[in-house]
Structure formats: structure tokens, C-alpha cells
Amino acid sequence: MKKAIENVEKCGKFKCDKLVIVNIIAAIILIAVFFYFMSGKQTVEKAPVTSTDCDDIVNPYMKDACYFNLAMRSEVHTDCIKIADIDQKDLCYMKIALAKNDKTICELVADKYYTRPKCNAEIDNLKTGQMK
Numbered sequence: 001m002k003k004a005i006e007n008v009e010k011c012g013k014f015k016c017d018k019l020v021i022v023n024i025i026a027a028i029i030l031i032a033v034f035f036y037f038m039s040g041k042q043t044v045e046k047a048p049v050t051s052t053d054c055d056d057i058v059n060p061y062m063k064d065a066c067y068f069n070l071a072m073r074s075e076v077h078t079d080c081i082k083i084a085d086i087d088q089k090d091l092c093y094m095k096i097a098l099a100k101n102d103k104t105i106c107e108l109v110a111d112k113y114y115t116r117p118k119c120n121a122e123i124d125n126l127k128t129g130q131m132k
Contacts, residue, residue, distance in 0.1 A: 050070075051067065051070060051079060051082060053066070054066035054067050054070060054082070055082075060084055061085075063084070064083045064084055064085050064088050067079060067080070067082045067083045067092075068080070068083060068088055068091075068092050071083075071092050071096060072092075072095065072096075075096055075099050075100060076096070077092075077093055077096045077097070077100075077105045077108065079092075080092035080093050080096065080108075086110050086111075087111075089110070090109045090110055090111050090115045090116075091115075093105055093106070093108045093109050093119070094106065094109060094115060094118070094119040094122075097109075097119050097123060098119070098122055098123060098126065101123055101126055101127065102123070103119075103120055103123050105119075106119035106120050106123065
């Protein structure tokens with residue numbers, strides 16, 4: 001207790017003011033760093049503009065997701081071509097076929113036993129006004 005009182009007495013006005021200023025500057029720097037990384041995170045999460053943006057992605061799952069999202073935004077079935085995972089590619093073709101109400105896109109679906117017939121059936125349902 002006595003030592004704490006001595007430390008308070010040793011802290012002159014100038015030394016204490018200097019310590020407060022250093023702490024304020026450190027807090028400002030930490031806040032600036034936080035906002036810098038948060039703003040950087042927002043730019044990473046933005047959707048790609050072209051398939052060239054997707055080409056640069058190394059992780060194959062992320063690359064497929066990039067092409068898929070690009071195709072969903074553009075509603076152009078040729079954007080599905082670069083998707084490596086066959087199930088995701090089939091889903092891509094099917095969603096665009098449904099969005100465009102176009103059975104010819106269903107023919108691009110590789111799974112001819114389940115996904116392709118489902119694609120055709122759903123388009124038929126859209127044309128007749130039935131929803132499943």
C-alpha cells in the first residue's frame with residue numbers, strides 16, 4: 001500500500017499526462033487497424049464480376065462456388081461449363097433452365113436418370129402452372 005502511494009506521488013503531472021496521451025494514441029491505432037481489416041473483409045466478400053475473377057481462385061471448392069454464383073447472377077448456362085464438380089454443374093444447369101423456362105438447357109445435365117428428368121418435369125410444371 002505504501003509503495004502504491006509512493007508511485008502516485010512520483011507520477012508528476014507531466015508524466016501522467018504523457019501516459020494518458022500514449023494510451024489514447026494506442027487506442028486510436030487499434031481502432032484504425034480494426035476498421036482497416038473490416039473494410040478489407042467486405043471487399044473479399046464481394047461477388048466476382050467475370051469468370052476471369054473465378055479463374056484466379058486456387059481452392060477448387062471455392063472456384064466452383066464462384067462459377068456457380070456467377071452463373072446464377074448472369075443466368076447464362078455457359079457460365080456453368082467451368083464448374084468441376086458434376087453435381088454442382090448439374091444443379092447450375094437445372095437452375096438456369098428453370099429460370100429461363102428452357103428444356104434445351106436440361107439436356108446439358110449429366111445425370112440423365114434423376115436430375116435431367118426432374119429438370120424437364122419442373123419446366124413442364126411451370127408451363128402448366130403447377131408447382132411441386
